[in-house]
Amino acid sequence: PIYLDHHATTPCDPRVAEAMLPYLVERFGNSGSRLHAYGWEAEGAVDIARARVAELLCAERDEVVFTSGATESNNLALLGVFQASRQARRHVVTTAIEHKSVLEPVRWLERQGCEVTVLRVPRDGRVREEHVRAVLRPHTLLVSVMHANNETGVLNDVAAIGRLCREQGALFHTDAAQTCGKMPLDVRALHVDLLSLSGHKLYAPKGIGALYVGPRASRGRLAPLLLGGGQEGGMRAGTLPVHQLVALGSACEFAMAEMQEEGVRLLRLRTRLLDTLRERLQGLHVNGDLDHRLSGNLNISFEDVDGELLIERLQHHVAFSTGSACMSTSLRPSHVLLALGVSEDLANASLRLGLGRFTTQEEVDATAEHIVRAVEEARLPSTRGNA
Ligand code: PMP
Numbered sequence: 001p002i003y004l005d006h007h008a009t010t011p012c013d014p015r016v017a018e019a020m021l022p023y024l025v026e027r028f029g030n031s032g033s034r035l036h037a038y039g040w041e042a043e044g045a046v047d048i049a050r051a052r053v054a055e056l057l058c059a060e061r062d063e064v065v066f067t068s069g070a071t072e073s074n075n076l077a078l079l080g081v082f083q084a085s086r087q088a089r090r091h092v093v094t095t096a097i098e099h100k101s102v103l104e105p106v107r108w109l110e111r112q113g114c115e116v117t118v119l120r121v122p123r124d125g126r127v128r129e130e131h132v133r134a135v136l137r138p139h140t141l142l143v144s145v146m147h148a149n150n151e152t153g154v155l156n157d158v159a160a161i162g163r164l165c166r167e168q169g170a171l172f173h174t175d176a177a178q179t180c181g182k183m184p185l186d187v188r189a190l191h192v193d194l195l196s197l198s199g200h201k202l203y204a205p206k207g208i209g210a211l212y213v214g215p216r217a218s219r220g221r222l223a224p225l226l227l228g229g230g231q232e233g234g235m236r237a238g239t240l241p242v243h244q245l246v247a248l249g250s251a252c253e254f255a256m257a258e259m260q261e262e263g264v265r266l267l268r269l270r271t272r273l274l275d276t277l278r279e280r281l282q283g284l285h286v287n288g289d290l291d292h293r294l295s296g297n298l299n300i301s302f303e304d305v306d307g308e309l310l311i312e313r314l315q316h317h318v319a320f321s322t323g324s325a326c327m328s329t330s331l332r333p334s335h336v337l338l339a340l341g342v343s344e345d346l347a348n349a350s351l352r353l354g355l356g357r358f359t360t361q362e363e364v365d366a367t368a369e370h371i372v373r374a375v376e377e378a379r380l381p382s383t384r385g386n387a
Pocket of ligand 1: 007008068069070071072099101146148149150175177178197198199200207209
């Protein structure tokens with residue numbers, strides 16, 4: 001099938017895989033070995049990788065903590081800030097559309113007695129400064145709002161939220177798993193104190209990520225989750241997977257050089273896909289704001305369509321994702337689409353399409369044909385033929 005599920009994961013760029021390979025075989029040293037050239041070589045590679053990640057974020061090298069991915073980065077940010085806080089009353093703010101790797105740690109904090117506010121989101125799916133402002137309290141410890149949502153691709157107004165948090169003395173964390181490497185990121189312009197990213201969303205392998213830790217979040221304000229050999233300045237113990245770091249660094253370098261052009265190309269392809277579908281199909285809804293959205297994302301629903309049949313008809317031709325309940329472990333449609341006020345019927349007939357670096361125009365055109373055919377076949381009997 002045509003791969004249009006780049007929000008779930010991206011293939012490792014062959015150039016990235018090539019950069020990584022020597023560190024699996026010849027250059028296998030432990031970057032913590034201080035006495036010999038094997039260690040020094042690994043340490044040098046780690047330094048370069050760290051510098052590349054830092055550069056992509058406009059951060060300093062010593063502000064990058066390597067982790068196993070965005071799940072770990074999110075856990076470290078939320079649980080780590082909570083653990084380190086000596087405040088008697090603690091309040092944490094997040095949103096209903098976050099990834100589970102934010103929502104579940106936040107639930108855990110709540111069980112530890114932390115006050116929690118989970119913000120509702122408007123229909124367009126965009127979290128704005130005024131939403132956060134309305135719930136901030138003097139003792140708010142941390143605010144966590146994702147940069148772009150992984151289902152709708154909608155971009156939240158994180159720069160304004162970050163500025164607000166800074167003014168009010170709360171720490172600000174953003175989950176940038178979907179934006180890192182896709183659009184320019186500047187941790188200072190965004191006023192973030194903590195930022196999560198994941199390698200496998202930007203053409204590096206799975207199992208590697210990072211947490212940016214800014215000056216306001218360091219120095220005793222973040223406690224580590226993993227204790228041991230004191231790696232990563234004591235913030236994350238464990239022998240560094242040097243080959244993975246090299247891959248992430250390499251992926252950051254390619255992203256930096258190519259993201260602008262890639263973004264323009266993906267936006268053009270997405271627009272072409274949406275225009276074709278709108279022309280040929282009735283009852284198409286775009287879920288979430290279209291103008292503030294990752295260029296490679298399209299999340300659409302169809303009226304009067306049997307969602308299960310639509311998915312069944314399409315899945316062997318196109319690799320996509322859905323907010324449908326029948327694909328969910330919880331038997332409920334996507335918590336993100338429901339939070340946007342999308343009806344269960346429309347959520348069940350939703351397609352999340354994620355275009356990526358290697359997606360071609362031919363694939364997009366073929367996808368449009370497959371979707372048109374699948375939607376027509378899945379139209380509910382009462383409406384079939386009316387369009
Ligand atoms: N946050 C967001 C927004 C994501 O899209 C994902 C991946 N689906 C994660 C966190 C988890 O990242 P990882 O797979 O690196 O743990």
